[in-house]
Amino acid sequence: MNATTYAWLVLAFPLAGCLVNALGWRLLPPRAAGWIGTAAIALAFVNSIAALVALQDKPASGRELTSSLWTYASAAGLDIKVGILVDPLSVFMILVVTGVSTLIHLYSISYLESDRGYARYFSYLNFFVFSMLLLVLAGNFVLLIVGWAFVGFASYALISYWYRRNTATKAGMKAFVINVIGDIGLVLAAFFIFRELGTFDYLAIFSAAPQQFTTNEGVVVAICLLMLVGAFAKSAQLPLHTWLPDAMEGPTPVSALIHAATMVTAGVYLIARMHPLFLEAPTAADISAFLGLATLIFAATVALAVTDLKRIIAYSTISQIGYMVMGVSIGAYAAGLFHLMSHAFFKALLFMAAGSVIAAMAGTQNIDRMSGFRRALPFTSGLLIVGALALAAFPGTSGFFSKDEILAFAGERGGFYWILAIGGYVGAFLTAVYAFRIVFRVVYGEPCPEARELEQGHQAHAEPQNPLTGEKEDTDVGFPGPVHNIAERARPMAIAMAILGAGALFGGYIQVPGVDHVLDTFLEPTFEDSPLSRIHVPTATAWADLGIGGALSLLGIATAYYVYRVAPQTPERLRRRAHAVYTFLVNKWYFDELYDTLVYRPVIATGRFANAVLERVVVQGIVAATVDAVRGVSVIVRGAQSGFVRAYALLLVGGFAALGLYFLIVSS
Amino acid sequence: MDISWYLVLSALLFAIGAGGVLIRRSPLVILLCLELMLNAGNLALVAFARQHGDQDGQVFALIVMVVAACEVVVGLGLIVAMFRRRLPLNVDEMRDLRG
């Protein structure tokens, strides 16, 4: 079987899993849905590996394979097929997606064990994986947009999974609305491309683009900017990032999968895939890179101030994706995708560990109330530290090699790109600080009451309540189940976390400068048409940059150690002395309030005006006036039906006389 | 006399009958006025028969008389029925057709 067949199977298994769970959950044994879902994704992973092997069997020049199931539309100049493109980039993406998804499905089996909507969860999760795979395997814009929209829906469904929570449904709607804004950008870009190039098919577009467009021609810049709108909405970059922190209302495995490892990387994938177009519009690429830098720094500063554990990790995600966006925009394709992979490992791991800690805390997510879980949760703490080390780019971890490779490339590219490098290093320092903020708060220090309880062997329980607002809930369907599992006691959770931990620690060795460059070689067939991919960082420079990165990481860890362990009153003092700055950061730079004023309120006001004036007065008025007019006429006409026979006879004779008059006149 | 005299007389009688139908309220008198109109028609028919030298018009007039007799029979039966049920013999009181 060839690679495309495997690719179709990769798509088929998650879809089948979703349908089986969705339609047959009443017929299946109660907890089978979880295993079915996990098995589906595991099979997809196996097929991805098979696709990889089959692809590598081909010569390097023949590694762009297309296959289509049927022609969707073939009229009026359109020729759209339901077709996929199997090349190194898409195979890389499906490996990452299916690999991490399998582990997260495994984790979810335990994490959501007592949840009443178990089957629904796994059905949605499988559907999400199917949509994401569709997105990355798509061979033309139409299928891409289909996958894009499906992923948006799956994200909405999973964020509002606990649908009886008001905060969750609001967050789901917010995510969906911003997603739709991105969809509009992407669809408009597709329209422009069709208008200029006459096709939706990737390979045709990529070969036609250099001939059709001159560099930085208005149309191609517009196309790229519109695609950036889509990418930034999906990847939660400035200014369309506000949905991601709120999306933490969903269950923790959902945060791990969608909002760390896979969906938010769709934007990065898009920019990487569309690199031929971005090559024609360097302006758009530069805008993208600088926005990525801005996002990176912004999110890192906010992560220093917020107190909800999951939201710190969420801002960390936004920040790290800023690195990836920056990387693929400036031409460091392999580096950016490498960071995508390692980020998937350590971020998913961080979320999983956070889930375990939150379970131990009986649902509380406030980091200020957590401390000293070192002895109570040894396994979780250990893996939390592993994840934080990778996030902070500690020397030797996967994050170390991937993040600094991007920055090294930025420095190598010259021109004004050194700003990106400097900014990236500043961000790396801040990343290390907040990563170890988490560690030193949660793992070290005096055990908090819940940790003490756990050390005695008894897991803390609390009244079910909304972690954000504190309002009371129950544990029926639509709310989290009553049982919170920790990794120490649930085998599936532990296995998943351990595998990810190994990936976070050792995954970086596939791309050590001067030693090996597995990803570079693997991805070369996709990116060889870009002159930027020929920029190679000399090994010495690369190691120097790695050294700088490692030093900053250690410095950041040391700073965090000082602030949170040695002199624990420092945060409080800083808060008082720089109160304005602190408030600014804790309120997320007031972006939500800004959008509220600029967008939300005017729209609501317009809606109210439309209802009160246009609808009630104009439309209803017209309708009511018409009705009244008709009624009035009918009242007048009804006057003729008096019931008097003589009146009717009068009309009869009168009519006859009139008719006679007419004929007399006519014939004279 | 020219035929036109008879025809004008017939028209006059017809108009008088029509006016009577419209003015009078008693159903009996309305029926009488209807008789006037029918007879005016008969006169016209017979005049035309004379004009053409053809007797078809006279046969027509006979049949009209038959029809008139039937109609009178039914109409008077109605009046008798109304009287029997003590309904007012006034056409204006029968207003059930009112919309």
Add this chain to the structure above:
Amino acid sequence: MVQVAFFAGAIGALAGAIGVIALRNPFYSVLALVVHLVALAGLFLLLYAQFVAAAQVVVYAGAVMVLYVFVAAYVGAVEEPIWEPIPGQRFLAPLLAVALFTELSIAILGTALSGIDTEGPTVPAGFGSPEAIGTLLLERFLIVFEAASMLLLVAAVGAIVLAGRTRSDPRPDLGEEGS
């Protein structure tokens, strides 16, 4: 001579007609109609329609009017109220009748129909006689003749049904009815 007869008949017919619509007592209206019918029979005679004239007197004035007389006697006088409930009827009815007459007259007098202005062609001797009409009725117009008889039958049955006394009818108390 013919003119005198014509005018006598015409004036009689007109007088009868006006009497029908103008007299208050319905009994008098019936009598006026009888006068009208007899005058019309005279006019028929002038038009060489002997059989029709005879039928008019015997059937119409003789039988149909007797029916009217009986019903008028049974029903009695009806007081017609002065007030006219239909607005405009008192004014419009005569107006329309006049209009109707005017139009018909214009039509008749201005018509291009041939022979209107003449007395008509010379007719054979038996024109309008009973033999001639009888022959026509039984030869050319046989079906019409039979249909007319059917119609008479239906009408007779219908009249009996209409005027027959039903069980729910209040029995007329002959002694107490106001005279």
